[in-house]
Amino acid sequence: MTGSNPFQDPIRFQRRVRPCALVIFGANGDLTKRKLIPALYRLAFERRLPPGFSVIGNSRTAMPHETFREKMKEATRQFSEDTEFVDSIWDDFAQGLFYESGDLRDPACYAAIGHRLSEIERTRHSGGNVLFYLSTQPSHYTAVIDGLGGAGLHQGNGWRRVVVEKPFGHDLSSARELDDRIHQVFSEDEVYRIDHYLGKETVQNILAFRFGNGIFEPLWNRGYISNVQITAAESIGVEGRGAYYQEAGALRDMIQNHLLQIMATVAMEPPAVFESNAVRNERAKLLGSIRVLRPEEVAANAVAGQYGPAGVGGQQLAGFRQEEGVRPQANTDTYAAVTFFVDNWRWAGVPFYIRSGKRLAKRVTDIAIHFNDAPHSPFDAAGMDPGAFGSRPNLLILRVQPEEGISLRFLSKQPGSGMTLRPVSMDFKYGSSFGVRSPAAYETLLVDALTGDATLYTRQDMVEASWRAVTPILDAWTATKFDFPNYTAGSWGPAASEAMLNRRGHSWRTP
Numbered sequence: 001m002t003g004s005n006p007f008q009d010p011i012r013f014q015r016r017v018r019p020c021a022l023v024i025f026g027a028n029g030d031l032t033k034r035k036l037i038p039a040l041y042r043l044a045f046e047r048r049l050p051p052g053f054s055v056i057g058n059s060r061t062a063m064p065h066e067t068f069r070e071k072m073k074e075a076t077r078q079f080s081e082d083t084e085f086v087d088s089i090w091d092d093f094a095q096g097l098f099y100e101s102g103d104l105r106d107p108a109c110y111a112a113i114g115h116r117l118s119e120i121e122r123t124r125h126s127g128g129n130v131l132f133y134l135s136t137q138p139s140h141y142t143a144v145i146d147g148l149g150g151a152g153l154h155q156g157n158g159w160r161r162v163v164v165e166k167p168f169g170h171d172l173s174s175a176r177e178l179d180d181r182i183h184q185v186f187s188e189d190e191v192y193r194i195d196h197y198l199g200k201e202t203v204q205n206i207l208a209f210r211f212g213n214g215i216f217e218p219l220w221n222r223g224y225i226s227n228v229q230i231t232a233a234e235s236i237g238v239e240g241r242g243a244y245y246q247e248a249g250a251l252r253d254m255i256q257n258h259l260l261q262i263m264a265t266v267a268m269e270p271p272a273v274f275e276s277n278a279v280r281n282e283r284a285k286l287l288g289s290i291r292v293l294r295p296e297e298v299a300a301n302a303v304a305g306q307y308g309p310a311g312v313g314g315q316q317l318a319g320f321r322q323e324e325g326v327r328p329q330a331n332t333d334t335y336a337a338v339t340f341f342v343d344n345w346r347w348a349g350v351p352f353y354i355r356s357g358k359r360l361a362k363r364v365t366d367i368a369i370h371f372n373d374a375p376h377s378p379f380d381a382a383g384m385d386p387g388a389f390g391s392r393p394n395l396l397i398l399r400v401q402p403e404e405g406i407s408l409r410f411l412s413k414q415p416g417s418g419m420t421l422r423p424v425s426m427d428f429k430y431g432s433s434f435g436v437r438s439p440a441a442y443e444t445l446l447v448d449a450l451t452g453d454a455t456l457y458t459r460q461d462m463v464e465a466s467w468r469a470v471t472p473i474l475d476a477w478t479a480t481k482f483d484f485p486n487y488t489a490g491s492w493g494p495a496a497s498e499a500m501l502n503r504r505g506h507s508w509r510t511p
């Protein structure tokens with residue numbers, strides 16, 4: 001019962017998908033079972049998928065359709081934490097699940113998929129509309145693109161689109177190369193580069209918060225903001241992805257994409273309309289205004305860390321170098337913190353501190369906007385010490401996850417005689433205000449790609465600007481032999497990270 005609160009009507013604002021089919025390359029992988037299929041099941045549960053909606057999974061391992069359906073059923077039961085598993089809904093959805101094994105370098109693989117797509121068009125009325133999803137190892141992306149082009153599957157009776165999972169290249173030149181290859185087959189409006197952080201409700205809400213209200217935007221600049229801190233901390237380690245992660249590292253895995261996209265959303269100029277290219281133009285402009293560090297500036301503005309073993313809560317946690325698939329001398333950053341500056345009128349001189357790491361003290365992603373202190377405090381004499389309360393006032397916190405919401409921290413008089421002040425907080429919590437479940441990022445982004453809305457997808461100019469911003473750091477770190485490990489699992493990262501902020505008179509807020 002949703003009552004009279006329109007915010008609690010889960011269906012009212014939702015878009016539905018028109019007839020189409022989805023082809024997933026890498027269907028045997030983690031992303032398919034943990035995120036994609038559970039997200040599609042949720043959409044089926046909400047009746048947002050069209051009748052006849054079909055999915056073709058592809059990977060190397062041969063298996064009958066029925067085995068694929070069973071595997072996906074198990075995965076959906078396991079990974080759909082907040083959605084009831086209803087057999088009849090699953091059975092209906094699973095009738096549209098197909099599987100075509102094949103080697104991505106073999107034209108026969110695409111011929112089989114093409115054949116299956118034609119049959120789906122005829123019998124399940126997909127209208128010839130197809131979304132291809134690249135969820136394989138990145139080194140296979142170009143083979144898939146070439147294979148699709150070679151078999152003519154990039155064209156058909158309906159629309160054709162392709163979603164490309166991150167990482168989009170491993171540096172600037174490989175990102176450009178990949179883009180060139182994709183454009184030999186697909187046009188730009190058919191390419192959807194996914195960054196799942198942009199699909200998170202709270203990241204989207206940054207735009208609503210900033211540009212739907214008149215209160216905050218006048219303060220949203222160098223005149224009032226002293227620094228911005230963006231934290232994406234994870235308590236988990238590399239979870240069986242050691243081999244991938246030791247080549248990637250935190251800077252590539254989280255900062256180059258997710259956190260720079262968040263930073264762009266926090267700092268971009270208002271778009272005139274909420275339309276795909278208008279929004280993306282502003283994000284792109286912001287990313288293009290990030291100052292690219294000179295090699296000699298890297299040491300003072302970027303900190304790398306790697307976790308060592310520790311006993312946390314009675315549990316013995318392995319250090320990164322002891323994780324499966326990781327070389328004993330791996331020089332990988334499992335923690336990265338960077339000070340970025342935006343060279344434009346709004347932000348000149350304001351540091352954006354960004355950090356991310358594995359095996360940190362807790363899982364939290366948030367953005368803290370630190371406003372300037374009052375220019376003069378008449379209360380100083382009362383011995384007010386905001387630091388004594390563990391958190392500063394003049395602070396706006398946008399909490400991305402968990403416990404999504406927004407808090408404003410300010411000083412208030414403590415009840416009683418005398419003028420003692422202490423920080424208090426005014427809180428908005430998604431859960432209690434809206435009372436409905438927030439869709440998972442992949443639900444939002446799949447619907448967007450299936451309905452042709454690219455607003456929350458990145459563009460090549462954004463990808464390149466982000467690579468440009470991190471390249472000097474990657475170059476410097478590749479040439480450095482770090483004295484790792486330099487933080488223990490379960491801590492807040494290396495001491496050098498705090499020192500980086502202290503040099504500018506700031507310090508990390510503990511989220």
Ligand code: BG6
Nearest residue numbers: 166196234253254258365401441
């Ligand atoms: C992925 C990274 O892109 O994002 C992972 O490759 C990371 O290393 C994950 O754990 C975090 O996503 P989320 O949605 O759980 O915050």
